Every structure is written in C-alpha cells, then in structure tokens.
Amino acid sequence: MSRVVITGLGVVSPIGNTVEEFWENIKANKHGFALEEWFPGQTEEKNVTAKVRNFDVSEYVDKKAARRMDTLTQYAVYASKKALEDAGSDFSDLDPYRCGVIIGSGIGGILTTEEQILTYHNKSNSRVSVFTIPMMIGNMAAGTVAIQTKFKGANYCTVSACASATHAIGEAFHAIKNGYLDCAIAGGAEACQLGFAMAGFNNMHAVTRSQDPDRASIPFDKDRSGFVLGDGAGIVILEEYEHAKARGAKIYAEIAGYGATCDAYHETSPDPEGYGGAKAMELAVKEAGVPFETINYCNAHGTSTPINDRTETNALKITFGEHAKNMVINSTKSMTGHLLGAAGGVEAVATALQMQNSLVHATVGLQECDDDCDLDYCKGANREMKITGAISNSLGFGGHNATICLIPVND
Numbered sequence: 001m002s003r004v005v006i007t008g009l010g011v012v013s014p015i016g017n018t019v020e021e022f023w024e025n026i027k028a029n030k031h032g033f034a035l036e037e038w039f040p041g042q043t044e045e046k047n048v049t050a051k052v053r054n055f056d057v058s059e060y061v062d063k064k065a066a067r068r069m070d071t072l073t074q075y076a077v078y079a080s081k082k083a084l085e086d087a088g089s090d091f092s093d094l095d096p097y098r099c100g101v102i103i104g105s106g107i108g109g110i111l112t113t114e115e116q117i118l119t120y121h122n123k124s125n126s127r128v129s130v131f132t133i134p135m136m137i138g139n140m141a142a143g144t145v146a147i148q149t150k151f152k153g154a155n156y157c158t159v160s161a162c163a164s165a166t167h168a169i170g171e172a173f174h175a176i177k178n179g180y181l182d183c184a185i186a187g188g189a190e191a192c193q194l195g196f197a198m199a200g201f202n203n204m205h206a207v208t209r210s211q212d213p214d215r216a217s218i219p220f221d222k223d224r225s226g227f228v229l230g231d232g233a234g235i236v237i238l239e240e241y242e243h244a245k246a247r248g249a250k251i252y253a254e255i256a257g258y259g260a261t262c263d264a265y266h267e268t269s270p271d272p273e274g275y276g277g278a279k280a281m282e283l284a285v286k287e288a289g290v291p292f293e294t295i296n297y298c299n300a301h302g303t304s305t306p307i308n309d310r311t312e313t314n315a316l317k318i319t320f321g322e323h324a325k326n327m328v329i330n331s332t333k334s335m336t337g338h339l340l341g342a343a344g345g346v347e348a349v350a351t352a353l354q355m356q357n358s359l360v361h362a363t364v365g366l367q368e369c370d371d372d373c374d375l376d377y378c379k380g381a382n383r384e385m386k387i388t389g390a391i392s393n394s395l396g397f398g399g400h401n402a403t404i405c406l407i408p409v410n411d
Helices: 019-027 063-067 071-087 110-122 132-136 140-149 164-177 195-203 241-246 275-288 306-326 340-357
Strands: 004-012 034-037 046-049 099-104 183-190 232-240 253-262 297-299 328-330 390-396 400-407
Touching: 004 019, 004 071, 004 164, 004 241, 004 340, 019 340, 046 195, 071 099, 071 140, 071 183, 071 232, 099 140, 099 164, 099 340, 110 132, 110 195, 140 183, 164 183, 164 232, 164 253, 164 340, 164 390, 164 400, 183 340, 232 241, 232 340, 253 275, 253 340, 275 306, 275 390, 275 400, 297 340, 306 390, 340 390, 340 400
Parallel strands: 099 183, 297 328, 297 390
Antiparallel strands: 004 232, 004 253, 034 046, 183 232, 253 400, 390 400
16 A cells, blocks of 8 residues: 655635635635626626636647636646646656546536537527537546646546545545555536526525625634635645655645545435534544544535534534544635535645644634534634644535545654
8 A cells, every 4th residue: 555645736716826825815814705796687686706816727728729628627727737836747757657637526617518508599509619518528627637747547527516626636545545546636626607507506595695705605603604606626736655755745745544425315415413424534534544633623614504514513523522622623615615526626735735834724704603513613813733634524415425634744
C-alpha cells in the first residue's frame, strides 16, 4: 500500500480564482455573495448568488478551443493547470498510463443544454451546434483535462450530486494507495448559474430566502433558510508519497482515509438521524488508522439548510461521541456558497490550506446557533490551532455521503 499526499491546489470560486486570492479572502472572512436579478425580462425577483467573477481561461486555452467547451470544462481545465503549476511538475517523468484524471460534476454542462434546447425549439434542428453533446456531458471536463495534460491513466467523472468532488478525490486516493496510479488530478467542477437551475432549486425551497448577502449563507445559524447557489472548481494533485519526497515537492497534507455510504432514505432529504453520514466519517477515520481523538477539525458539508446542518451535527456526535464537543467545525460555504458537484473539491483545497497554515477560518455570518446545532462551529473569528487530523464531508441528493480524512505528513 502506498501513502498518498496532496502536492498541488487549484481553484475557481466566488472568492478567488487563484489559491493565493482564495486564501487571502478566507483569512479575511470575505464572502462572494451578491443580490442579483435571476430572470431578466420575466420577473423582478432577486436572489442572493455566488458567481465566479473575472474568470479568463485564455491563459491556458485559445478562443477557438474555449468556444467548444462548456463553462464547467473551462473551470476544470483552468483549476487543473493551476494545480499542476502549484505542484511544480507536469509529471512527464512518470508513465502517462499511471497518471489519472477523476473530476466530478453533479449536473454537467447545463448551460450548453439550456442554450441548445432553446435553439432547437426557437430556430430549427439544423441550428443545433455539432458540439452540443460533447459540451453537455459531464465527463468531458476530465477528458479535456487529460487532453491538455497528456495524462492517459484512469479517467472518468463521478456524478453523485453534492458529493461528486469528494468521491472523485476519494477514488483517486484509493487508485494511488492500491498501486493503480502514481498521481492524479482530482476534484470537481460545476457551472449552473442560469434561471432554469435556480427555478428548480427555488421551487423545492432549497436556496436561501434571505435578500441580505451577509445573512444568506449562514450554516448552523438559527435563522438559516437554505444555501446560496455557487459555481467554480476545486482541484487537488494527489501523488504517491515516495515520488513526491524524491522530487522535493511541497506537501500540504496526507490523505489517509476515505469513506463512502448511502442513506437509502429519500431523493433529496438526508436520513434525519445522520447514520449514513456518520458511517462515512467512521470509515474514513478507521482507514486512516489514527485515533478518533486525533481528528480535531471538520470541514462540514454545512449547507445552511435547516435539515442538513441539524443532521450533520447529529452525525458528528454519532461518530465521535463526546469528542465531537472538542472538535472545531466550520463551513467554507459560508463564503463560497454551495458549488454543488464542485463543493468537495473547493473544500478539500480549503482544508489543506488550513492544515498547512494552522488556522481554521470562521463560519462567516454565524451569529446564534440553532438549538440543535450545539457544537463548536468556529463562530465569530478565525482560530489559530494545529490541526492534528481533519475530515471533509460532502452529502448529496440521492443520499450520497463521502468523507476524506487528512493528516499531517510525518516522516
């Protein structure tokens, strides 16, 4: 069995499109939310959103190639290239068939799908783009990244709603640990900032009802009412430890465990007792082979929905017992919003940065905890602390639960 470490990070998010900008805004507790009109010309209704801003893929992709990519694929390519730069290697010294790409997406190329359906209905079938199918399918993010990087190993897309990116990272971790790959580009990408998607989430009462950007995504708060829909990509470079050590790579953390379960309960609601999420955490920590008391930080799924935050709190108590009260928990979604299939990737980046810098960011906007949310959610201010072990949770529609466990690298 091989050890697996994180040696590169890449991000596209509402709070920054480089790791440096992303981290500075995290430390400053700066969210990326704005109140915007969602259906121009149809209604004056507004929603708080978390959009990617000032994004320019031309640094890595020419205009002609970019026009053939859905936005989610552009995000994935950009974040992957940034992550490789951060890793300081293109891994050309390795067998390309032992370098994989696993990138999740919960929804796929929905921007292309809507655009081309409207073209079909309002114009004619002959006007539908010849690139429609490759642009709309979610696996094209991983495929295009492989074309750009010449990684020829295992390549696929995990599709498990909001757990997609964490599943991708976990599966890549297992592929390296079990000797099938030497390195992998892993994470998630999502781009669904359009009225059609917003209407669906709105009508199922999943998104926030708040019109105040400062009080829109407030995980674990008694006044939370739903998530803020966000876009972006989060990518990590995973590498076999001995290879990373031999080349003198910067190592953020070791991924030591991964747990994946299903609630088998409901299409969109988690098991209210939290048993499925608890089991995913348990499996991840047990695989890591560390005492449960070693885990002192949790990057929660923390969506700011009434059901999730209560359920996840209970799941933590089931897994960690009394020790749950000693853990520091936060939600990066309090600044980025919910990036759906990309959430786990962006949050893995945030977790690695917090471990490296011995700093846990505040759950921004949290003022008064819900009575059912009675753990330490890092309210009010960042906290300087050595992270001796961390978990990052992702819980998706369909009952999908995924957890990765990170520990410091000890030679």
